[in-house]
Amino acid sequence: MVVPRPLLQPLVPRLRRLLPGLAMSSATGSFSLQQPLNYRGGARLQPTDGGQVEEVYEPATGRVIAKLLCSGEKEVDLAVQSAKAAFKVWSQKSGMERCRVLLEAARIIREQRDEIATLETINNGKSIFEARVDIDISWQCLEYYAGLAGSLAGEHVQLPGGSFGYTRREPLGVCVGIGAWNYPFQIACWKAAPALACGNAMVFKPSPFTPISVVRLAEIFTQAGVPKGLFNVVQGGVATGQFLCQHPDVAKISFTGSVPTGVKIMEMAAKGIKPVTLELGGKSPLIIFSDCALENAVNGALMANFLTQGEVCCNGTRVFVERKILDTFTKEVVKRTQKIKIGDPLLEDTRMGALINRPHLDRVQNFIKQAKEQGAQVLCGGDLYVPDDPKLKNGFYMRPCVLGNCTDDMTCVKEEIFGPVMSILPFDTEEEVVERANNTKFGLAGGVFTRDIQKAHRVVAALNAGMCFINNYNVSPVELPFGGYKASGFGRENGRAAIEYYSQLKTVCVEMGDVESVF
Numbered sequence: 001m002v003v004p005r006p007l008l009q010p011l012v013p014r015l016r017r018l019l020p021g022l023a024m025s026s027a028t029g030s031f032s033l034q035q036p037l038n039y040r041g042g043a044r045l046q047p048t049d050g051g052q053v054e055e056v057y058e059p060a061t062g063r064v065i066a067k068l069l070c071s072g073e074k075e076v077d078l079a080v081q082s083a084k085a086a087f088k089v090w091s092q093k094s095g096m097e098r099c100r101v102l103l104e105a106a107r108i109i110r111e112q113r114d115e116i117a118t119l120e121t122i123n124n125g126k127s128i129f130e131a132r133v134d135i136d137i138s139w140q141c142l143e144y145y146a147g148l149a150g151s152l153a154g155e156h157v158q159l160p161g162g163s164f165g166y167t168r169r170e171p172l173g174v175c176v177g178i179g180a181w182n183y184p185f186q187i188a189c190w191k192a193a194p195a196l197a198c199g200n201a202m203v204f205k206p207s208p209f210t211p212i213s214v215v216r217l218a219e220i221f222t223q224a225g226v227p228k229g230l231f232n233v234v235q236g237g238v239a240t241g242q243f244l245c246q247h248p249d250v251a252k253i254s255f256t257g258s259v260p261t262g263v264k265i266m267e268m269a270a271k272g273i274k275p276v277t278l279e280l281g282g283k284s285p286l287i288i289f290s291d292c293a294l295e296n297a298v299n300g301a302l303m304a305n306f307l308t309q310g311e312v313c314c315n316g317t318r319v320f321v322e323r324k325i326l327d328t329f330t331k332e333v334v335k336r337t338q339k340i341k342i343g344d345p346l347l348e349d350t351r352m353g354a355l356i357n358r359p360h361l362d363r364v365q366n367f368i369k370q371a372k373e374q375g376a377q378v379l380c381g382g383d384l385y386v387p388d389d390p391k392l393k394n395g396f397y398m399r400p401c402v403l404g405n406c407t408d409d410m411t412c413v414k415e416e417i418f419g420p421v422m423s424i425l426p427f428d429t430e431e432e433v434v435e436r437a438n439n440t441k442f443g444l445a446g447g448v449f450t451r452d453i454q455k456a457h458r459v460v461a462a463l464n465a466g467m468c469f470i471n472n473y474n475v476s477p478v479e480l481p482f483g484g485y486k487a488s489g490f491g492r493e494n495g496r497a498a499i500e501y502y503s504q505l506k507t508v509c510v511e512m513g514d515v516e517s518v519f
């Protein structure tokens with residue numbers, strides 16, 4: 001059945017305005033883009049070198065929607081030089097001046113929310129419903145750091161004899177942002193907002209799978225009044241990322257992606273003594289105690305596993321359920337999972353779209369196959385999904401999967417799958433579950449559902465994870481710091497904490513008396 005999309009059609013003229021030269025209607029299966037995808041010095045352009053071409057897909061249909069020209073060393077250098085020049089201007093502005101520009105950027109994003117969300121859905125495959133939430137979180141992030149820009153300050157310290165010292169919070173210079181493909185626009189905002197608020201410039205490289213929406217962000221920054229060259233986009237994959245990380249004029253690298261790539265980024269950064277923020281993967285625990293509000297816990301488990309087709313770093317994919325309620329909880333979770341509407345991500349009622357690409361879908365399928373071989377029981381889903389609509393036949397869909405009969409030593413319980421696969425694990429005691437929850441190399445997130453407030457706080461205090469939720473999961477207020485422990489990385493995005501990672505502290509010691517020399 002093909003559902004009409006009355007809400008989508010009015011967007012076509014607005015998308016044409018956003019991306020002139022765009023050959024499209026905004027319906028799934030009709031988008032294509034010829035415009036350059038690099039952004040430097042305040043304009044879109046093709047890279048001067050590189051030349052490797054990557055195909056960019058629409059996951060919902062499997063169509064190629066754009067060709068990506070990967071940037072070479074020269075183009076990366078030009079982008080860094082462009083950022084360096086703009087940094088000189090931007091870093092001299094007062095916090096209040098930076099605040100006004102960032103607020104304007106937030107306003108434009110808010111105004112263009114539906115169009116940007118549509119681009120994100122077309123390129124990423126997530127439902128339009130979710131993409132709109134991502135864009136809301138993005139402009140909220142800019143608003144939040146705009147608010148902080150005007151109040152960045154050091155401290156004044158009195159010293160003996162009337163002398164004193166003070167500290168200044170200063171920008172770092174040209175920051176590099178490297179993003180993953182699951183939240184393309186939001187990841188760019190989580191990095192750019194604190195970076196720019198602190199007075200830095202940025203060169204951003206999105207994933208080659210999702211290069212489109214971040215160029216729109218670059219245009220919005222220019223429209224809002226940042227100096228040309230302050231926020232640049234270079235497109236490409238591994239080689240382009242390496243040129244960026246190795247560039248001598250880059251002051252900081254903020255990376256979101258997998259653990260193996262994070263290790264490489266850290267190695268490159270070490271050679272240049274560059275600070276890094278690493279937002280890496282996870283295999284987070286969600287602990288459901290028998291005294292929970294069951295409906296909330298079921299909702300929480302779905303939120304913890306099935307947003308963005310399960311392609312979420314902080315997902316609570318190890319769902320530990322107290323044995324007393326195992327059957328009731330499992331039955332309800334399976335029932336609700338089976339009802340998730342899969343299909344055309346641009347339809348208003350779709351709640352699960354397509355996974356990012358065919359190799360990733362195959363990888364997720366292999367995890368499920370291996371789980372079955374190791375003794376897990378597929379309670380629902382896990383198979384490929386082929387929508388009725390003929391234009392979606394080559395899309396990358398699968399049914400969300402709940403695995404029962406899981407044990408801690410199974411691959412599906414130990415490794416990050418990054419797809420819609422929930423593993424349910426029974427437990428008996430608080431002590432036991434905390435130990436099992438922490439028995440992982442990762443430490444990004446964790447959650448607990450219980451009505452016992454003391455137990456809730458005791459358990460999250462014992463979890464080795466950077467982002468913990470009590471009686472909810474995967475909500476994302478930009479006021480709260482986000483980031484991992486252990487192999488999930490370090491550094492924080494969002495909240496006041498991120499300021500630490502995009503600025504450096506200068507101490508000034510002022511002598512008010514004479515110099516007493518020891519010589």
Ligand SMILES: NC(=O)c1ccc[n+]([C@@H]2O[C@H](COP(=O)([O-])OP(=O)(O)OC[C@H]3O[C@@H](n4cnc5c(N)ncnc54)[C@H](O)[C@@H]3O)[C@@H](O)[C@H]2O)c1
Pocket residue numbers: 178179180181182183205206207208236237238239240241242245256257258259260261262264265278279280281282312313314416418444484
């Ligand atoms: N913690 C978080 O906030 C967070 C958020 C989203 C995704 N992730 C993680 O990201 C992973 C999925 O994303 P992915 O597949 O895009 O990850 P990835 O590591 O393959 O790629 C991430 C980015 O790094 C670039 N890159 C790859 N090799 C590089 C190199 N040697 N030098 C420089 N850049 C390089 C890629 O082109 C891409 O832009 C998952 O593990 C997920 O958990 C983490």
Ligand SMILES: C[N+](C)(C)CCCC=O
Pocket residue numbers: 182183307311312313314474475476
């Ligand atoms: C917005 N979420 C759902 C918290 C996801 C943050 C980014 C992780 O992949």
